[in-house]
Each structure stands twice: as structure tokens, then as C-alpha cells.
Amino acid sequence: MSDDTPPPETPPGDASPSNQQPAPHPVRAALPPLIESRILDEVTHGGQTGFIVRTPDQRAILEHLRFEQNFEFLKDITAIDFLGRDTIERFQVVYVLYRIPDKLNIRLHAWLPEEVESVPSVVDLWDSARWSERETHDMFGIVFDGNPDLRRLLMPEDFPAFPLLKDYPLKGRGERRQFPLVRPRGNEMVEDAPLPYPVSIGRGMHTPEYVEEVQRESKPRKK
Amino acid sequence: MGLESMIGGEGFLTTKINDLVNWGRKNALWPMPFGTACCAIEMMATFSGRYDISRFGAEVVRFTPRQSDLLIVSGRICLKMMPVLQKIYRQMPEPKWVISMGACASCGGVFDTYTMIQGVDQFIPVDVYVPGCPPRPESLLDAVFEVQKIVSGEKLDSGKHGS
């Protein structure tokens, strides 16, 4: 279903994993040796190939793919956080590219260490990188060097954290309780402290209070 | 079938001013649709042909809060949207009523995440909750009936009317 058709110049069957001596992926084979040597690894799953590099190297590869190999369509940029896993670095920035004539999807994964400040931006290669880099910055705190407009995109400007990091809790750190209760009193609107966060089924599922309540309720009752 | 059939031949009727005002208000609710997500589509379906909320006098949709008296909060409300909702609630003139439509507006629904408000009733007063994800148009119509019941019980000298 997902097989991306290989370009016509390669004989069919060469890229299949069953072959004992697999030929290099046509996109990889077309890279100049200097750039090609930067590729650490190659992952293939479901007929789709991803190249793995370290972070500043992806810029040269993407430039080559854009101008020499005619990958006109940048589908997506995103990142993955591997916190607490046995990986060589913490982050991976992922680029999904598409070539229209031969309908080829490839991915480029770039390892990004936690302490490195920024990755090179690709805004000058594809305009669609503008917002996807902004969103990746918003969600992971990764700085794209060269993006002209790297404000927060989805979260409020003053939001204190980067929500898609693995060490940020799903329910946040209390940011969603920051508003006053607005209600009418007499002829004017007044602000009060917000109503207490109710603990009941269907509201605030899996809060510590809820878990405690369930544990208390599920004990056998004394007669 | 109108008022004249109740008045009879005499041409006048006696009632309390309170009842008269409430009768007028409850049959002419002007909703302010604060639609954000899926529930907004069902709200639009309620306003359009098949379910036709105008049978119950609440079809005059005003997109400015200053002309409306019924706020329908339909859809997910997130961190960025809550100040907007509060501002719109403040701008509505008294008396005003609020319907919290759908699970997300009422309690956060399935989205117990860092950015979702877990129930708008923590931050603005809500009169009627509508369950469902999203509620069917019939449920919204029922909520409008509930609001009409609340309206018909209002007292003119209560704080609701800005006295």
C-alpha cells in the first residue's frame, strides 16, 4: 500500500529488503560522496526510507535535495524527544520531503543534542518551513537559526514551558487554573477566586485525588 | 392562537409586570454563539433548516455580545481562548444567561491536557449544561427550553437585572 515507486532509472527489485546485497537508495546514491558520508544510518519501514544524520549536516543534504534532486515539496518538519531512552542524542528533527515526478517520499532525521542551541533553518529553501519550524520551536524549544519569525505559534506568548517535551506533564503545571472567576454582582462585574476544582468522575479523571478516591472506594467495606 | 384568543372580547388583561417582562424575554432570546469547535457545527445545524431554532424564538443570532442575552459556549476552550470568552461575557448586558454546550466546555471532555480549561464554569457562571460530544441539535433545543424556564422564574428586583 505504501510503496513509493522507485525512480525509473533504477531496476526494480534492487531496493527491496529481501535482496542480499541491497543497492543504496537512489536518493542516497545521487548524493555527492562528501555529503553522502555524513549519513550515519538509514531506516526503512513500510517501503519508506529515512536517512539519519547529525545536526548541522542536514542543511547541506537538504540544499542538495532541493536544488539538485528536485524535491520541491517539503511536507513537514517536526521533532521527537527521546528523553530517558538509550539514544545517541536527546532530540531528532525530522524533515519529510516529496518529489512530484516519481512520487517519492523520503525522510531526513537529524540528531540534535540537548545542549546545542540551534539548528539551521530551511526557510530559504521552502516557504512551508516557516510555520512548521515555528511550531517545532513552540513545542520543543528548538531554535531554528535563520527563521525570521520565531515567535510562539500555538501557545500563549508568556507560556512558561515547552509542552511536547517528555518531562512536561500531560496535565500541565497548573497553567489552566490561572484565570479569575468573572461574575455579575449587582450592577457590575466582579472578579473572584476561581471555583474549586471539583473531584468527581468525568471531571479531572486520573488526578491524584481521583485515584485516591477510587482506591478508597474500592476497598471492601466493613460490616 | 395568539394573544388575542386569550384576551377574549374585553380587550384587556391583567398580569404582573414581572410576568409580562419574563414572557417577552423568554420568547425572544438572542443568542451569542461562541462557537469554537465541533459543537459549533451542531449549533449551526440547530440554527439551520431541519431543526430550526426559530420555532422557539431564539433565531436572532447576534455576533456582537452587546446585543445578545444568551451566551452559548460551544466547543473546546483553551488557555488562549479563556480571556476572550471572559471579555465577551463581560461585554454582554444584563440580564444574561449562559449555556455550556458539550462535554469539552462543561468539563474538558476527553481532553484532559495542559492547555484545556476543565469546565468553563470555574471562570464564568453557567446556567445550563448540555451533555454530549457533540450534543445533538435536539439537546441544544432542550437546553434553550431550560433557559426559558429559568427566565420565566426571574424576579425583576433580583441582581440579575442590574438593579
Added chain:
Amino acid sequence: MNPNRGKSKAPDRRASAPLPSKRTLEKELSKGATGEHLKSVFQVEEEQDEEDSQRLIMNFGPQHPATHGTLRNIFTIEGETIVEADVEIGFLHTGFEKLAEHMTYQQWVTVTDRMNYLSAINNNVGYAVAVEELLGIEVPPRCQALRVIMSELSRIGDHVLCVGLQAMDLGAFSVMLWAFEKREMVYDIIEAVCGARLTTSWTRVGGIMRDVPPNFADEVYRFLELFPPLHAEIHYMLKTNRIFKDRVQGVGVVDTETALSWGLSGPIGRASGVDLDVRRDKPYLGYDQYNFEVPIQDSGDSWARYLQRMDEIEQSLEIIRQAMATLPSGPVVHEDFKTSLPKKQAVYTDMESLIHHFKLVMLGHGIRPEEGASIYSSTEAPCGELGFFVVSDGSDTPLRIRIRPPSFYNYAIFPRLVEGGMISDSVAILSSFHVIAGELDR
């Protein structure tokens, strides 16, 4: 707006420059003059412009009827002309991707409904296809055909509503009421199939929730009979409408090069000449069995986007016709019960099925793709290419799911398009882009 307003306060400084007449201004504006151009025509000095400026900042949204959602457009306007545009999104940010890391593969189907709530089935199908590609399984032919039929029905509902809203924003309110009436027909079928009108949660990983009811074929054939005349009626109403045409023709033009670079896909990309359709280019769910065309426009304005949607509706009807004619029988769930739930009746009577059911439902034994596997899978949603990038860590919950929302990429170009135009044009452009906030912000 009177151009002399505010300037007359300091007549001594501008004594040499003649005051422009209202007629000159109107002439310049009718040529499509922008703020910069007007400044040069009327020799407005720069420092004076800063001192008592005619520019004002207008917020268009986040709660505005013409945004159809929660978008905030910040326009710097001079008179009626937009000089600078900026957009702010995130007013419906819900944390879908974070939530995915805490839910199992099967559970997250419910969340995908709430993304593009106008065509929830397309999201369900897209997600199911992505996880199936990750697992390397193929669903039975009946399931594939049913998914195709329901996706295309959903696409028709989405496009019809979009056209209705586009017309409503430009003043033709009755078209919106008609469109909703047509949509109710789609809703009826969807409700008969899965029990809900909007948030369907219809697919499962490895199949669909249950087979369609017995009267499904009758309902669909009735729809196929009733819908085309109504579609033609809407089309006739709008394509012969002078006001509608004047408002949308030549507005918001995107050329092919720009559209490719900004990543526009779906009807919006194809209206600009980007010849991309995932259904044809990378056939999933057996789309290659059906004989359909991918319509394409070349003018790239709002009118082309309207025509594109109308043409796509016809192609979708064609696909439904073919799929209904060749609808195979058989199971609707992938028969390997390591990934999909066995039938409830079998669970009650059969030991093997009971074990499978139990293991799938218990946390810690469910669907587990191989560790480190990742795939970017895309399907054609009504708004454009909907992609899911799924990374597995070998456990019940995915390591990361990234959604490539079509509306997100389509909307990014919007500020560039409205700059230099009029405020009323921005409405005509925005409504033709059909941005779904739930998908945009996720």
C-alpha cells in the same frame, strides 16, 4: 474614509502639496492602489505620516463570524486597504499530539474525530491507514470499499458546507441554508452507519467498528439520486451570480510555484495548478481500482478554489457509484486478532477469541508495533494532504504521533495574500481557504 482627515491640522507644513480631491482618491483606489502607492500620489511626508497616522490596527477574530473558527487576523489598515497582515493561531490548541503519547493506538481513534470535525471519517481513515502501514497489515476488501465510500461521502459533505459558507460570507445566506440541508443527508447516512452525526470514531486499527446496516445501500443510492440535482442547483445559483463572481474572481491569486513552496495541498493546491492527489499518486485503500479524474484549475484565485470543490464533488460521486457497484462481501475486520477485536459473539462462545479480546483490552498487551519503527503516511482529506507521522517505541502507546494538518500549511500563506488588498477581499479569500481551526491548532 476621507483622506484629508487628520492632515488638515497642520496646514502650514504641507502648504506646497495640494490637497487631493476625493475624486482623485477614488480613482486611485479603483486601480487597486496600496498604501505605499497612495502615499506617493498624495506626497504624504513620512514623518508626518507617523505623527498623525491614518493607519489603524484592526483585529479580525478570534471570535468573528467570518473566521468560522478561532483565527485571529491582525490587519494594519489604511482606509479600506490592508497594509500589513499578521495572523495568530492557537486559540483551539488542544494538545492532541501530547495526548497521543498517553493513549493506546486504538484509543486515539476517538481523538482524531475532533480534528477536522466537518469530515471526521477522513481523519479516522487516515489514522487507521497510518497505523496499519506501521504494522504492515492490510484490511479486507469490503472494509476498504466501505472506508472509501464513507470518506467520499464525508468529503462531499465537507465541500458542500465549505461552498455554502463561502457564499454566506459573501452575502448569499440562502446557499448556506441549502448546503446544510444537503449535509443533513450525509449526516443521516453517517448516523445510520456509526450512530453519531459528527464525531464518528468509526474506524478501528485493522478494520471498522461494525458492518454497515442492511439499508445502507438503499440510503446511498438515494443520496446518489437526490444529490446531483441539488449540487447543480447550488452551482447554477453561484456561477451565474454576478455579485459572487465579482467578489471572488481575481482575488487571492496563488501561482503554482508559490503554492508548491508553501506546501499547499488538496483543493487549494490543485486550484493553483499543483497536480497532487494522494488518492491517485499513492493509492491507499484500493483507490487505484476506481476510475476517476483529478480536476485541476490554473487561475489560482478564490473562484478557482470554488470551481475546484464543485468539480471534486462530481468525482467523489463517481467514486461512490463505482465502489457501490463493486462492493464486495466478506469480513470488515482484519482477521488477525492480534490487532483487532474479535466479534462479540465469538468472545462469548470461543476460548481463543476471549483471550484475544482480553489481551487487546488490557493495558500492556495491546497493539505493539516493532520498536523504533516509524512511518509517515498520508491520505487525502477534504482540506488537503493529511499526514500522520507515527513513531513506535515497542510499547502500547506511541512514542510520538505528529499530524501534518493540511489547514496549517494552507493557512500559512494567508497573510501574504491579503496584504495590499481590501478588507472585504480578505473575507473572500479566507472563506475559500476553508481553514478548520480544530485541525489547524490541534
